Amino acid sequence: MTDSPKTAKLTFGDKELELPIHSPSVGPDVIDIRKLYAQGDVFTYDPGFTSTAACDSTITFIDGFKGELLHRGYPIDQLAGKSHYLEVCFLLLYGELPSAQDLEDFETRVTNHTMLHEQMMNFFRGFRRDAHPMAIMTGVVGAMSAFYHDSTDIKDEWQREVASIRLIAKMPTIAAYAYKYHVGQPFVYPRNDLDYASNFLRMCFAVPAEDYEVNPILARAMDRIFTLHADHEQNASTSTVRLAGSSGANPFACIAAGIACLWGPAHGGANQACLEMLEEIGSVDRIPEFIARAKDKDDPFRLMGFGHRVYKNHDPRATVMKESADEVLELLGVGSNPKLQVAKELERIALEDPYFKDKKLFPNVDFYSGIILEAMGFPTSMFTPIFALSRTVGWIAQWKEMIGDPTQKIGRPRQLYKGETLRDYVDVEDR
Ligand code: SDX
Numbered sequence: 001m002t003d004s005p006k007t008a009k010l011t012f013g014d015k016e017l018e019l020p021i022h023s024p025s026v027g028p029d030v031i032d033i034r035k036l037y038a039q040g041d042v043f044t045y046d047p048g049f050t051s052t053a054a055c056d057s058t059i060t061f062i063d064g065f066k067g068e069l070l071h072r073g074y075p076i077d078q079l080a081g082k083s084h085y086l087e088v089c090f091l092l093l094y095g096e097l098p099s100a101q102d103l104e105d106f107e108t109r110v111t112n113h114t115m116l117h118e119q120m121m122n123f124f125r126g127f128r129r130d131a132h133p134m135a136i137m138t139g140v141v142g143a144m145s146a147f148y149h150d151s152t153d154i155k156d157e158w159q160r161e162v163a164s165i166r167l168i169a170k171m172p173t174i175a176a177y178a179y180k181y182h183v184g185q186p187f188v189y190p191r192n193d194l195d196y197a198s199n200f201l202r203m204c205f206a207v208p209a210e211d212y213e214v215n216p217i218l219a220r221a222m223d224r225i226f227t228l229h230a231d232h233e234q235n236a237s238t239s240t241v242r243l244a245g246s247s248g249a250n251p252f253a254c255i256a257a258g259i260a261c262l263w264g265p266a267h268g269g270a271n272q273a274c275l276e277m278l279e280e281i282g283s284v285d286r287i288p289e290f291i292a293r294a295k296d297k298d299d300p301f302r303l304m305g306f307g308h309r310v311y312k313n314h315d316p317r318a319t320v321m322k323e324s325a326d327e328v329l330e331l332l333g334v335g336s337n338p339k340l341q342v343a344k345e346l347e348r349i350a351l352e353d354p355y356f357k358d359k360k361l362f363p364n365v366d367f368y369s370g371i372i373l374e375a376m377g378f379p380t381s382m383f384t385p386i387f388a389l390s391r392t393v394g395w396i397a398q399w400k401e402m403i404g405d406p407t408q409k410i411g412r413p414r415q416l417y418k419g420e421t422l423r424d425y426v427d428v429e430d431r
Pocket of ligand 1: 231232266267268301302303304305307308310359361365366
């Protein structure tokens with residue numbers, strides 16, 4: 001006998017509604033409210049979407065209380081420890097770990113798309129030298145739809161596939177070129193004999209005046225940063241990509257929208273904001289002053305790199321990222337870098353302080369990624385572009401999943417209107 005479908009009874013005023021309940025493969029049940037307005041003439045109200053599922057998905061699952069992050073069922077610590085970014089890209093895009101041959105084919109396809117159309121260089125030169133690299137990335141990625149017309153028709157599965165590979169392949173080149181333009185050095189072209197992370201490091205740090213050897217420990221740490229940032233359920237920037245895509249916008253425009261959203265300091269901009277906070281703290285003896293500010297309800301100051309909307313015990317990515325941070329600092333040394341010394345002491349204090357323990361405010365992924373990138377020599381303005389580069393595959397996988405859903409509709413939330421009710425226009429002489 002099959003279980004009768006679960007329903008939720010909603011009683012208000014003279015109405016009693018039965019709403020279907022759907023069960024996931026793992027996680028909380030959802031109450032289906034799609035017919036609530038038609039049947040009950042009411043909306044639900046959830047401005048931060050704290051309790052709202054905006055879609056169903058098979059890509060990533062987060063258990064905020066267990067501190068678990070699964071990509072197609074595989075835990076992030078295993079993927080970060082045993083896999084590598086392009087294999088995780090394949091997993092996110094196609095749902096299964098690749099065979100050795102499929103992985104080689106995929107990596108070859110990505111490698112062969114890493115160069116930019118030469119005329120796109122003009123876009124970089126149109127920016128001021130001190131332009132924030134995220135402004136450049138938002139502009140250049142959006143402009144890709146003006147260059148790659150043969151992969152903008154979202155109804156054509158092959159074009160969707162080509163656009164996906166192009167975006168994954170070209171993001172490191174675009175991010176590296178944004179950095180080179182920012183520091184006034186010549187662009188360094190990608191090389192097909194380097195792996196994805198090594199290629200990016202070389203495009204960022206090589207100069208024509210001398211040979212550049214990629215340090216394998218740094219390349220591994222870079223690849224791990226890419227992997228740990230690849231996808232994260234329906235976070236703000238992914239939801240932005242899905243909403244933009246729901247209107248039928250081309251993939252380049254949707255990813256540019258995701259980059260713009262990620263830039264915010266409450267989201268992907270937190271790694272830059274975290275290092276700027278460490279710089280503002282300046283020395284270990286000033287940490288108590290900032291801890292007090294973070295606790296002060298009247299002070300908007302937050303400890304950047306701490307806390308999370310979903311994780312309420314620990315961010316599993318931060319656990320893995322911390323290992324990489326320790327490896328890189330060991331290799332490069334904390335030395336006299338005050339920001340890194342402050343970071344280590346702030347982490348120790350925050351993890352022991354009852355306020356932060358009670359509020360579950362632990363270091364998140366952005367805290368440690370900022371430390372690694374700082375130690376590698378990236379300016380803080382490059383931290384979020386690297387996050388955007390990493391998250392591109394997650395945005396694309398979620399976008400493809402949405403576009404491929406035959407029931408997909410344009411996203412159009414409603415509102416709780418608190419403005420003026422109907423009133424007549426008053427001529428200026430009568431006001
Ligand atoms: C990312 O969604 C994702 O998945 C995002 C991300 C991804 O991979 O896509 O994981 C990437 O964005 C990580 C988060 C990076 N952001 C930061 O590090 C910025 C600092 N963190 C805070 O802004 C905050 O913790 C958020 C935005 C991350 C989460 O905010 P919530 O869940 O909406 O929590 P809240 O703002 O309602 O705060 C709850 C309480 C408040 O105190 P009370 O009003 O209950 O007394 O905790 C306090 C806040 O004051 N609080 C903090 C704090 N974060 C929350 N207090 C001090 N410092 C902080 N960092």
